Amino acid sequence: MSSAMVRQWYRDLALGVRFAFTGGREGWVRAVLTAVGVGLGVALLLLTAAVPNVLTTRDAREEARQDRGIGYLDDNANSKPTGKSLIVADTDTEYKHLEIRGRLLEPEGADASPPPGLGKFPAPGEMVVSPALAELLRSDAGELLRDRLPYKEVGGVGEAGLIGPGELAYYAGADGLAQRIDGSVVARIEAFGTSTVDQPEEELDPILLLLILVVFVVLLMPVAVFIATAVRFGGERRDRRLAALRLVGSDGRMTRRIAAGEALAGAVLGLAFGTGFFLLGREIAGSVEVLGVSVFPSYLDPSPVLALLVALTVPAAAVLVTLFALRGVVIEPLGVVRTAKPARRRLWWRLLLPLGGLALLYPMVGQGSENGEFNEYMVTGGVVLLLCGITALLPWVVEAFVARLGSGALSWQLAVRRLQLSSGSAARMVNGIAVAVAGAIALQMVFAGVEGKFTASTGQDPTRAQLELALPVGLPVSTAGEELKRAKGAESTAALSDTEVSSTAKDPDEWGYVTVGDCAALRELVKISSCRDGDVFTVGASEDPVAAKLMTPGKTLYFDASYSGEEQGAEIAWKLPETVRKVTERTDSLLPGMTGMLATPGALPAGAEDELDSTVYVRTDPSVPNALDEVRNAAVAIDPLIRTWEWESTTRADEFTDIRTGLLVGASAVLVLIGASLLVSQLEQLRERRKLLSALVAFGTRRRTLGLSVLWQTTIPITLGLILASTVGLTLGAVLLKMTNVPVGVDWPSVLSMTGIGAGVVVLVTALSMPPLVRMMRPEGLRTE
Template sequence: MSSAVVRQWYRDLAMGVRFTFTGGREGWVRAVLTAVGVGLGVALLLLTAAIPNALATRQDREQAREDRGIGYLADNSRSKPTDKSLIVADTDTEYQHQEIRGRLLEPEGVDAPLPPGVGKFPAPGEMLVSPALSELLRSDAGELLRGRLPYDTVGTIGETGLIGPGELAYYAGADGLAPRLDDSVVARIDRFGLSMVEQPEEEVDPILLLLTLVVFVVLLMPVAVFIATAVRFGGERRDRRLAALRLVGSDGRMTRRIAAGEALAGAVLGLLFGTGFFLLGREIAGSVEVLDISVFPSYLNPSPGLALLVALAVPAAAVLVTLFALRGVVIEPLGVVRTAKPARRRLWWRLLLPLGGLAMLYPMLGQGSDNGEFNEYMVTGGVVLLLIGITALLPWFVEAFVARLGAGAVSWQLAVRRLQLSSGSAARMVNGIAVAVAGAIALQMLFAGVEGRFTESTGQDTTRAQMELTLPKDLSVSAAGKELRRARGAESTAALSTTTVSATAKDPEETTEMTVGDCGALRELAEISSCRDGDVFMLGAPSDPTVTKLVTAGNTLYFDASYSGEEPGAEIAWKVPAEVRKVPERADALRTGAAGLMATPGALPAKAETVFYSTVYVRTDPRVPNALDEVRNAAVAIDPLIRTWEWESTRRVDQFADIRTGLLVGASAVLVLIGASLLVSQLEQLRERRKLLSALVAFGTRRRTLGLSVLWQTAIPITLGLVLASTVGLTLGAVLLKMTGVPVGVDWPSVLSMTGIGAGIVVLVTALSMPPLLRLMRPEGLRTE
């Protein structure tokens, strides 16, 4: 391109920019509407660009306060206190299904490390809390939680010690933790920020990679469509202005470059608006929690490279979209040919886009079943082409459909005639929703199809117990079991302890497991007809001859045998009684995999209880509100180091759950963008028709009729758009399922819900556009300059 051509492009683009800002009130309104539409899309793009940094910052904050992992003082149970040592006890808990991070702190020296976000250690009986936990404790909703945290709040945890503003966390002062060091719940450390235990790097599951790619494409495609739509606001008025430019001597190419300059100005102004929307949204994000995920505003900083990419891509796209839109418009000095009946749209080239997308995805069918790898570029390209195919097919679909519509009520005829004359504008308005709905349907099908692959059974029967409590080793299981049995919310409890017995007290080679509990608790594991305290049982028929050899009447076995080089054990001797009955395991045993000996407490030496690892299983009372939290409160009252877990029958793989959470969070943001952008687009179309609406009212048309006509003009294209979106979405979903080797099945509730959400957004936007519509119908709308 020669320098003269470059200068000509520059002059024409600059003239278009001047027209944008010197075109009077009309020009400014058009520029602001364009900027708002583009700005909303830019804000979401910047938010997307900030997500990697937000995730990395959250991970860094989590790592900085880590107190479990590589870096423990060697063998905590035998480590010695120093000037730099700190004892930390893990007291994480849950409250009404919200996770609460808790730590007890006992500094042992003047240089003990402070956790991030903490300026001073709380004294015993005091605690520092996160702002969200402080608010919860002060509210009526936190009444039950206040009983579980019997500490005086003396301060808050700073931002550097939290992973998000909505996190519930506390640090409480404690004493007497040293005798309870156990390397799991209570540990002695000399710094925070310990490295997590290193795990071998796992290969990314190809289906998870596929899910991630599709989620990003589906969430970003509507944004691109909205930006492309926004830069075409005021298209008809713009073309009439360009006809005036032809009248004073400009040629066709020059007018197109001037139009591109106007679009460029609107896009640059949109970048400024988008930056403002992003900064405003970033501040709002600090007070919003979606699916238990919250971030501080400082987390949301897009990387300079991605931000620069957005800043360059949006204006460039605005220019290209404008030039593409004007390719079929003949701008003459006395008018614009588009005001006449447009030529019928051709279908063949519009079909090439979705067919091309299917062709790119076809080679990867079935790869997921063999754990094969998907080509990221072909996946992204195929999904993009299929979704862009909607934007190409929808104008043809709307035009072909409305051309066959006929007589009806006056409001219907007004709407149909308007759609027949400008079906392209109507299709552009709903393109974004159609793309979003199609992508959402495909993703819902994919998630529903592969969910079973990433959902594993825990083996826990939630009808038998709803909670499991692990007791510290130094806590008497008999005393704790009695207290928990009386807890409000506990219908019944089963306290089961395990230990290992061996044939020798030193360096044993032959061992077997022993389960201890009262008769009621043992019946949760085995079918026992008669039982009394002092009985001993053999669970099942042991396949290991060692067990049979050990469990011989009169044999002496030892609890807590010791090994060379380790701390000496208690080495408690116990003689196997004469009668050891064999009992079969229950088909629905409370704890699967139990084997070996089972004994009631009366059959064992009293001091043997000190070597038990004990768990209490609780069946909650369904008549008691918040029964789980009542039991947790009772457990903390017994000992704050009791760990509690709510039972779940299934558990999802963390990565799958994270991707689904990310989809829902992103979809929420896209839905907000859909509604806002559609409202702006609707207002822009009404503004362009202000004179027409005022003229119709002046000739006696009822306002109710015009209101219904606007509703029909929105309802017809959105219905067609949702039909097309459902078709493409189901097709894409079926192809993605075939790629993963999963049988194709349609998740109809999800399909209907996604379609319903899209229709609901349109109804809401139409309702919000009614007040401006009534104002535009006033006689003042006939005035002109």
């Protein structure tokens, strides 16, 4: 491009910018509408650009306060206090299915450092809490929780100690923890967040990487579509104004460049609006929690490179989209030849986009997790082309459909005629939501299809027990079991203990497991015809030769054997009774698949109870409100170090759950953008038709008829758009499932729900546009400048 041509482009674009801001009220309104539409998209793009920093900051905060598995002193159970050491006890809990992070702290050295977010250690009996937990404790909903945390609140956890403003967390002071160090629940550390071992990073499963790529594309594509739509606001009036430029001597190319300059002005103003929307949204984000995820405003700091990319791409896209839109519009000195019947749109080149997308994705069919990683560029390009195919096909579909519509009620005729004259505008309005629905359908299919790969059975039966409570070392199971049995909300309990027994007292090479419980508890595991305290049983011994040898009646076994070079064990001898009965496992055993010995407490030698790891299984009373939390409260009253888990039949991989949560959070933000952008687009179209609406009312057309016509003008293209979106979404979902080597299946409830959400957004936007429509249907609308 020569220097003269560059100067000509610059002059024409600058003239267009001047027209946008000096063209009177009409120019300003169009520029503001464009800026609002572009600004909403820019705000979401900046939010997306901040995602890497959000993830990095949350991980850094979590690492900085880490106290489990890192920073431990060697041989933690036998470690000695130092000038920097402190003891930390893990007291995490749940309250009404909300996770609460809890720690008991006992500083030992004068130079011990408190965890991030705390200025000093709380004294025994005192606690500092996160703002969200403080609010919960003060509310009526936190009544039961106040009983579980019997500490005096003396301060708050600072932002540096939390991963989000909605996190529930507390630190409480304690004493006497040194005698209870076990290296897991209670540990001695010298610092928070310091790692002594470099742990290799786990490679992300190729399927999860595929999901992440598709999620980002699906969430960003509607934003790009809305920005491209926003820069074309007021297109028809603009084209009529441009016709006047031909009267004063400008040629067609110059006129198009001036139009591009107007769009550029709106886009640049949109960048300013978008920055403002983003800053406002960032402040609001600190008080909003979506699906359990919350972030501090400081987390939302866009990457400078990505922010610069947005700042350059949006204005450039505005110019290119405008030039592309005017390629088929003939602007003459006496008018715009778009008022005549337009030429029919061609289908062949529109089909190339989705076919090209399928061609990029097809070579990766059948890879899955075992057959190599997916090509990131081919995945991204293929999904983008498929979704772009919707924006290319929808105008053709709308035009072909409305061309065949016949007569009907007056409101129907007005709507159909308007769509026949400007089907492109109607298609542009629903392009974004169609792309969003198609992407959501495809992702829901993939998530449903691959869920089984990342879901594992826990072997737990929630109908047999709802809570599992692990007792800390030193707490007698007999005492804890009896107190939990009397707890409010507990229908029945089974207190079970287990440990290893060996054939010799020193350096054994054969050992087996023994499970201890009273007769009622053992009957939760196996079928026992008769039982009394002092009995010993075997289960599954025939499947394990070593266990069968150890379980010989009259044989002497040993608890806590000693090993050479290690600390001396207790070496408690246990002589089996002369009668050891064989029993069979229950089909619904609390601990399915167990083998070894079962013993009642009376059969054990003195001192053996101290060597047992004990767990109490609780079946809650469904008639007691908040039964789970009542039992947790009773457990904390016995000993705050009792760990509690709610039973679930299955568990999902954390990465899979995080990606799905990220999708839902991002989809929520995109949904808000969709609604806001659609409303702006609808208002812009109504503004362009204000004189026509006023004229129809002046000639006696009922306002109800015009309102219905606007509703039909929205309903017809959105219905076609959702049908096309469902078709493309199902196709994309099927291809992605084939790529992950998973059988293709359609999650129809998700498909219908995604389609319904899209339709619901349009209905809501249409309802919100009715009051402005009524105001525009007044005779004053016939006035002109």
